[in-house]
Amino acid sequence: MSEKWKEEDWAQGVWYSGKVTRRRVVGWGGGAIGALMLVPAPWRAAFGQAKPYKIGAINPLSGAGAAGGKTALVGVQMAVDRINAMGGVNGRPIELIVADDESKPDVGRRKTSKLVDEDQIDAHVGGFLSNICLACMPVWEEAKIVNMISVCLDTTLTTTKCNRYSFRVHDYAPAQAVAFAPYLIKSLGKKWHIAYADYSWGQSTRDAYAQEIKKAGGEIVETTGIPLGTADMTPFLSKVTGQFDGLLGIFFGKDGVTIGNQAYDLGLTKRYKWAGDGAIAESTNLPALGNKIEGFVGINRYIPIQEGPFNTPEHKKFFDESKARLAKIDPSGPLPDRYVQSNYEAMNALRVGMEKSKFRGREDTMKLIEALEGLQMKLSDDFPTGDKLLRKDDHQAFPLQVIFEIKDGKHRIIETIPGDKTLFPPACKFAST
Amino acid sequence: MELTAILYSIPWDQILIQTINGIVTGMILALIASGLTLIFGIMDVVNFAHGELFMLGAYIGVIVLATTGNFWLALLIATLVVALLGAAIQIVTLRPLLGRDPLTTILATFGVSLILQNYALWQFGPVARKIQEPFTGHFTLFYLEYPWYRLVIAGLSAAIIGGFWLFLKHGKYGIWIRATTQDRVMAQAMGIPVPWVHTAAFAIGAGMAAASGVLFGPLVGVNHTMGLDWVLKAFIVVVVGGMGNLGGSIAAAIFISLLEAYAAIWVSPAQAVIVSFIVLILTLLFRPTGLFVPTPK
Numbered sequence: 057m058s059e060k061w062k063e064e065d066w067a068q069g070v071w072y073s074g075k076v077t078r079r080r081v082v083g084w085g086g087g088a089i090g091a092l093m094l095v096p097a098p099w100r101a102a103f104g105q106a107k108p109y110k111i112g113a114i115n116p117l118s119g120a121g122a123a124g125g126k127t128a129l130v131g132v133q134m135a136v137d138r139i140n141a142m143g144g145v146n147g148r149p150i151e152l153i154v155a156d157d158e159s160k161p162d163v164g165r166r167k168t169s170k171l172v173d174e175d176q177i178d179a180h181v182g183g184f185l186s187n188i189c190l191a192c193m194p195v196w197e198e199a200k201i202v203n204m205i206s207v208c209l210d211t212t213l214t215t216t217k218c219n220r221y222s223f224r225v226h227d228y229a230p231a232q233a234v235a236f237a238p239y240l241i242k243s244l245g246k247k248w249h250i251a252y253a254d255y256s257w258g259q260s261t262r263d264a265y266a267q268e269i270k271k272a273g274g275e276i277v278e279t280t281g282i283p284l285g286t287a288d289m290t291p292f293l294s295k296v297t298g299q300f301d302g303l304l305g306i307f308f309g310k311d312g313v314t315i316g317n318q319a320y321d322l323g324l325t326k327r328y329k330w331a332g333d334g335a336i337a338e339s340t341n342l343p344a345l346g347n348k349i350e351g352f353v354g355i356n357r358y359i360p361i362q363e364g365p366f367n368t369p370e371h372k373k374f375f376d377e378s379k380a381r382l383a384k385i386d387p388s389g390p391l392p393d394r395y396v397q398s399n400y401e402a403m404n405a406l407r408v409g410m411e412k413s414k415f416r417g418r419e420d421t422m423k424l425i426e427a428l429e430g431l432q433m434k435l436s437d438d439f440p441t442g443d444k445l446l447r448k449d450d451h452q453a454f455p456l457q458v459i460f461e462i463k464d465g466k467h468r469i470i471e472t473i474p475g476d477k478t479l480f481p482p483a484c485k486f487a488s489t
Numbered sequence: 490m491e492l493t494a495i496l497y498s499i500p501w502d503q504i505l506i507q508t509i510n511g512i513v514t515g516m517i518l519a520l521i522a523s524g525l526t527l528i529f530g531i532m533d534v535v536n537f538a539h540g541e542l543f544m545l546g547a548y549i550g551v552i553v554l555a556t557t558g559n560f561w562l563a564l565l566i567a568t569l570v571v572a573l574l575g576a577a578i579q580i581v582t583l584r585p586l587l588g589r590d591p592l593t594t595i596l597a598t599f600g601v602s603l604i605l606q607n608y609a610l611w612q613f614g615p616v617a618r619k620i621q622e623p624f625t626g627h628f629t630l631f632y633l634e635y636p637w638y639r640l641v642i643a644g645l646s647a648a649i650i651g652g653f654w655l656f657l658k659h660g661k662y663g664i665w666i667r668a669t670t671q672d673r674v675m676a677q678a679m680g681i682p683v684p685w686v687h688t689a690a691f692a693i694g695a696g697m698a699a700a701s702g703v704l705f706g707p708l709v710g711v712n713h714t715m716g717l718d719w720v721l722k723a724f725i726v727v728v729v730g731g732m733g734n735l736g737g738s739i740a741a742a743i744f745i746s747l748l749e750a751y752a753a754i755w756v757s758p759a760q761a762v763i764v765s766f767i768v769l770i771l772t773l774l775f776r777p778t779g780l781f782v783p784t785p786k
Contacts, residue, residue, distance in 0.1 A: 294506045
């Protein structure tokens with residue numbers, strides 16, 4: 057076998073007679089790429105020549121926020137695949153154009169402009185880190201493109217910095233605080249120390265909790281801001297001392313893992329009641345927290361269990377499919393998190409709006425906005441976590457809130473608060489459009 | 490009377506707690522920075538992939554720990570595997586660039602860092618992993634329950650650095666490394682295989698990064714960006730300690746960590762972080778060769 061093949065005619069012809077030249081390799085390569093481009097995308101087979109809607113999706117797929125960005129993308133992709141499988145929107149397929157903001161606001165803004173100018177998208181579903189959402193808001197407004205915010209929680213996105221083109225189909229900090237503060241005061245204690253991720257989302261959430269805890273008869277003893285991405289929080293946590301009842305953490309992603317581990321290591325979670333934003337104990341964080349997160353009480357719009365309000369066929373279908381898709385991007389097989397859920401539902405809300413308004417493209421943006429304003433989302437395969445209203449005044453939704461505890465490494469529901477009990481007065485004034 | 494009042498006003502408990510915090514953080518930083526400074530000292534390569542070698546070490550630690558259940562074995566195997574990987578990276582990407590503009594090596598290591606980071610995300614997925622610490626005891630430190638494991642990290646880091654220092658001082662190959670650091674041309678003339686010394690130095694640096702990744706993993710959870718959080722500070726330490734000066738880097742790591750820890754007593758810890766940047770700027774302005782480099786006589 058060894059080298060004999062080189063002596064055969066075909067090998068002589070190909071390799072030793074000057075037939076393979078750099079020019080030919082480049083030529084063949086170009087031809088192959090061209091042929092690949094001509095192969096129809098899956099939706100072309102189903103929809104013939106129907107022009108697809110172009111929907112942009114910006115998420116952090118690299119850098120500090122990549123872990124959450126990847127699961128967020130699973131949610132929006134799952135919704136798009138389902139919509140296309142059901143016949144698309146108004147008989148046209150959806151083409152998802154994915155962009156990576158690299159977890160940096162400047163890159164996010166640049167990629168947003170690219171989606172608007174070069175890719176000519178019709179609408180956008182995405183946004184993960186609040187500072188990037190804030191940086192991109194003016195671009196959507198200027199380009200007059202509907203922006204369905206799918207993860208960012210910063211309060212100001214739908215209050216002081218709101219605009220007519222942006223919608224948030226999930227909750228925000230003031231609503232969470234309205235739902236959680238009475239429980240904190242009634243069941244865990246009156247005096248609280250807030251530790252928070254020191255950037256736009258953490259700061260606005262801190263303010264919302266401070267306000268609601270005071271309103272519920274409690275007191276904020278002190279607050280500790282910890283910069284985003286701090287690997288060793290011990291110098292910060294070593295200063296958390298004094299007479300108070302509970303430590304309230306406002307963190308997400310890997311910072312949630314860090315505070316969960318290090319607050320436990322220093323004995324803070326034993327000395328004080330330990331509560332906070334549900335993102336600390338997100339399903340994707342639980343493996344890295346192990347038993348150190350036991351007893352944590354949190355609030356979230358979504359937890360991956362099939363009990364209480366999530367014990368429905370619609371949620372089971374969503375849960376099973378997202379779990380299967382997540383297993384493809386992570387061999388540990390994580391359960392769905394709130395980022396999968398809100399991206400899935402944001403895309404579906406956009407679809408409902410597009411159908412209701414008979415949306416054709418950017419020229420119908422105002423009709424789409426009108427269709428989305430005041431949208432009532434009912435429990436269905438589109439909205440598997442239940443009913444919610446997309447308020448007209450500020451484009452803010454009010455989903456169900458779940459207060460939970462981590463027990464034996466799993467989420468256990470303590471209390472559920474319907475979305476209409478978490479209402480917070482609108483604080484948005486749209487500029488005239 | 491005034492002296493007593495001043496003494497009473499000093500938060501002694503905070504000072505002791507932050508001293509321990511500073512030393513622990515300083516020793517982890519020293520372990521990371523000593524690998525970085527070794528690579529720079531011997532090869533003039535600023536290794537931007539150092540944080541990713543730290544992260545890969547932690548991931549390999551997770552795999553070995555899951556398979557064997559033995560933390561110490563995980564520490565050893567992760568160190569050896571990443572050292573071998575470091576040798577391969579040096580041979581494939583840096584050796585061909587030897588003698589070229591330093592910018593090319595910066596770009597090469599930056600490229601390697603992006604590849605390793607995205608490989609980890611693709612291979613291990615977005616979910617953070619856990620390295621279970623080998624023991625979970627605590628001792629009471631004023632109002633805190635301080636974990637013994639943090640002190641063990643500091644002790645082990647010191648032991649690894651100490652062992653490395655002995656190797657450099659007395660080992661045959663350690664002397665080769667020192668000779669190459671001092672004068673590459675003369676070392677080659679004396680028969681030292683300089684290209685292989687470069688490879689060995691890069692491998693040792695990578696192994697030290699991996700060891701620190703496994704040691705620190707239990708405190709933070711393992712994820713694909715965990716190296717980024719340390720590498721910037723390690724670069725500051727290397728510059729302040731004197732580029733390529735091992736002893737200087739260790740001293741600078743402890744010095745900067747203690748300064749930050751003490752500053753955290755009186756100002757917000759977020760503001761205390763600025764201290765390291767102030768030290769960096771002052772060093773570059775007034776003593777660019779490094780704070781801990783002896784003044785030439």
